Amino acid sequence: MKLHYILNFSKKYFLLFFICGILTVSLNGCWPFRIGLENLGRTITGEPEKVPNKNRNPIRDDVKFSALWAGHSTTLVQIEDKVFLFDPVFNDVIGAVILRKVEAGLEIKDIPKLDYVLISHAHMDHMSIGSINDLDNKFPKAKLFFPYGAEDYLPDYDMDMVRLRTGNSSALGYIGETKTYGEVKITAIYARHTGGRYGLDSYLWDVPGCTGYIIEYKGYTVLYSGDTAYNEEAYKVIGEKYRINLALIPVGPCQGNCDSLGGDKHVATRGALMMFDDLKADFMIPVHYGAMQYRDDPDTPMYVLRDIMEAEPHYKEKVRIINEGEQIVFEKRE
Numbered sequence: 001m002k003l004h005y006i007l008n009f010s011k012k013y014f015l016l017f018f019i020c021g022i023l024t025v026s027l028n029g030c031w032p033f034r035i036g037l038e039n040l041g042r043t044i045t046g047e048p049e050k051v052p053n054k055n056r057n058p059i060r061d062d063v064k065f066s067a068l069w070a071g072h073s074t075t076l077v078q079i080e081d082k083v084f085l086f087d088p089v090f091n092d093v094i095g096a097v098i099l100r101k102v103e104a105g106l107e108i109k110d111i112p113k114l115d116y117v118l119i120s121h122a123h124m125d126h127m128s129i130g131s132i133n134d135l136d137n138k139f140p141k142a143k144l145f146f147p148y149g150a151e152d153y154l155p156d157y158d159m160d161m162v163r164l165r166t167g168n169s170s171a172l173g174y175i176g177e178t179k180t181y182g183e184v185k186i187t188a189i190y191a192r193h194t195g196g197r198y199g200l201d202s203y204l205w206d207v208p209g210c211t212g213y214i215i216e217y218k219g220y221t222v223l224y225s226g227d228t229a230y231n232e233e234a235y236k237v238i239g240e241k242y243r244i245n246l247a248l249i250p251v252g253p254c255q256g257n258c259d260s261l262g263g264d265k266h267v268a269t270r271g272a273l274m275m276f277d278d279l280k281a282d283f284m285i286p287v288h289y290g291a292m293q294y295r296d297d298p299d300t301p302m303y304v305l306r307d308i309m310e311a312e313p314h315y316k317e318k319v320r321i322i323n324e325g326e327q328i329v330f331e332k333r334e
Contacts, residue, residue: 048092048103051325054154056110056308059083065220067246068327070106072291073126075224075248079217082184084116086133086213086224086248087126097187100291101298105325115137116186119146119225121210122153122197125292145186149195149209164188166211169205174234175241176211185216188237191228193265203308214242223279224248227288229270230261235278246330248289252301259304269304273315283330284319 058068059078068076072094073087090104108131117135119127127150135142140158147166154161166188167176176188188211195209212225223244238244252258254268262268266288267275276284289301296301302321309315320328 010277021174035045040075046099048100050210051103051323054107054110054325055104058067058106058110060329062333063329064218064331064333065245066087066327066329067222067285068106069285069287069322069324070104070219071100071102071324072289073120073250073287074104074106074144074249075226075285075287076106076111077215077222077246079215079220079222082115082217083111083113084118084215084222085111085114085135087120087226088117088131089125089128090131090134091128094128094292097220098125098292102290102324104194105323108134111138112134116123116184117142117144117159118186118213118214118215118224119144120191120212120224121147121193121195122150123194123227124197126227127153127197135159143181147188147195147209147211148175149207152207164211166191166208168192168210170233174231174237183217187214187216188212189214189220189223189225190231190234192231192234193227193229199274214238214244216242220245222248223281223282225250225267225275227265228267229264230267230275232278235275239279244279245283247276247279247281247284249275249284249286251286252289252298253292253303254296254301254304256296258301259308269308273305273319275306276319282318285328286319286321290324 008280058076063078064080066078075086077084092103092109093099129300130178136157136159143162144159145162148163151163162179165177167174167190173221174190178185191210191212193210196207201207221242223242227250249272251269251272253266254265258269260268261271286305290298292298
């Protein structure tokens, strides 16, 4: 970690931690501290549930298109000879305060190759500095993508660091910057969320820095939405522009009602299905549940999703609910 990063962190965020501490005590504010306090007992004395039979061979020569959910939002996608990893968080304790309910279903040591690492925003449950350090040590020739505004929270890496302009407005058509590497195209797309890392920095300094992604390679298109709220126009526009094979969409946290659109920063289960409908994707894998206990059982969004799918069975063939560490092979090589 570079010295300038450490000094920048210490000067800029000492005040933030002080304010968060005061708000936590006096106003029950600053959600990372509040959730941390609520999880303190588990974090100190507990350990996450183990994942049996982890996939030790996540990248295969006979696969054309697959996706492996490691837990929370961390997802590994293989398209032919290229490997993409979204929002890598492999540590048992997230943000130094929240113990995972279930350990990550994939280990970095078992990933044999990696071409692209894509960060949607700098929040601690999506951008683990420790996990990225480990990936950088193992895959220094990979490319690390992040949205404009997240660079203030990243140290320098050997990986090629690629900053993308976001598409977080209707004026931009909900499409941001595209980078092309041979046949691989990576595009930033709309996300309605926040930048920053520690909660209040998003508001005190109006920090930008959240995005979703579209990956296009060898005739396959994958959408990873990142954290986002539902937008009745944005995802229809994106669905018209791209022929999406797989959409990775968050289903929580639900803030008390999962069978709803969600709040102004996170889509809930019903809203995730509406996003899926708007995108007209072939398949959806739900993410952003199961690991972190905000208030309710972290699996509540998935329970509600199963109930909706029972009541509306046309989703059953397209929405794939998988366990931590489980991999879906959508197409094999002939």
